Amino acid sequence: MSRLSHIDTWIFDLDNTLYPPSIKLFDQIAARMNDMIMARMGVSLAEATRLRQGYFRKYGTTLRGLMMEHGWEPTAFLDYVHEIDYGPVEHHPALGEAIAALPGRKLIFTAGTRPHARNVLARLGCESVFEEIFDITDCHFIPKPDARPYEIFLKRHAVKPETAAFFEDIPDNLIVPRALGMVTVLVGNEDAALLPAHVDYVTADLAGFLDGVLK
DSSP: OGGGTTOOEEEEOOTTTTSOGGGOHHHHHHHHHHHHHHHHHOOOHHHHHHHHHHHHHHHSSHHHHHHHHHOOOHHHHHHHHTOOOOTTSOOOHHHHHHHHTSSSEEEEEOSSOHHHHHHHHHHHTOTTSOSEEEOTTTTTTOOTTSHHHHHHHHHHTTOOGGGEEEEESSGGGGHHHHHHTOEEEEESSOOGGGOOTTOOEEESOHHHHHHHHTO
């Protein structure tokens, strides 16, 4: 943990990072994406799923693909797909306490919306520990791992990459932070021996990992 002793800004992705993917919150969002694509394009569920997944792989988010290739307006899409049941997100006071105890600033950097992030943080019991939420609208709907949202984020929040740490569940989304000089932490069950060079740490227990920062 000595490589984290200089960190004064702690940046966290939201979905599948602050809560485990096992609760399948994104499955609800994906289902609503499919519903909207089917309704607006008149396609089958299989075709909607193909489009949703294909645009995610090509553009970083399904929304970006729909905007680029079909001219969709993003606000209605985002409002609709985030009308989900947040009940599966369990209260996690240990996580909130661990984040609150970190020295310096704590920020959210999410490809979701600000209301979505607030709903998740409220369920976790972490809504008061973060200084700001940087969402998909703040980066003009350009998602990670494109370098542009990181640049916008750093400028807007006056973050110095050399004293920042970035927590994320998707390895490719840590490429730019590492290149900028941040310490990178992958949240998930990946084998540490197989991690790419741009990942400094991996943990399946975020609260426990953060507790270790201060010890």
